[in-house]
Amino acid sequence: MTRRTTAGTSVATAAEGSDEHDRERLLVQYRRERARRALVLDSVRAHLDEQPSPRAVRTCARSWVAALLALAEDVAKNKMEHPE
Template sequence: MTGRTAAGPLATTAARESDERDREQLLAQYHRERARRSLVLDSIRAHLDEQPSPRAVRACARRWVADLLAIAEQAAKNKKEASE
């Protein structure tokens, strides 16, 4: 019975450490994804700010949206093909 009680706290400690590592990894992943999103949006915003008129800004934004949707469709198609 003594071996069992000794293993209990060790297993609990190991589980807590594993949970903490998992939490840290998820948090790091969240920060990486947020930073990437911020960089992309800042780049698009800078490109839109370079446009000479409101009409050009809107046209440029429509092109960004069309390009992004095309990328999303291709990514979805690739994932569908990979899962089949």
Template structure:
């Protein structure tokens, strides 16, 4: 069975893909909106992609250490729960910061 890669970072190529977005004033390039040059944008994208791949690789290794398919699925559920919990905490903290500002 072939490994299926998922997610936009697995398919997007900053050299060949346009990231143009619409703004109130008309069409604007995303690099203009965030104040980065294309080279800076590509470097940031590569850095974020590498961080994601390292994190996913760590989770994959942990899952591969499990002795049975059932335990692999159980550990995957724990990872999902923990990631969702962290995301909820961070989202709440960001929301609290926005309300304080």
């Protein structure tokens, strides 16, 4: 939303500037999280690609899943004990 000043020039309202800033901040956060996810998944895939057989790939994947679930439980427990 814009409004005209007495001199006839348009000026963005504070709400529009704030909305644009919030949108830009969320977009940056989204891109950062997406890049982090891609980096992690690419690392896991590289590790799986190093395995010598399909069976070893599946065994390794199960190990990754178990480690991730254990990590998630630890983080969740910590958040319950120390809420922000």
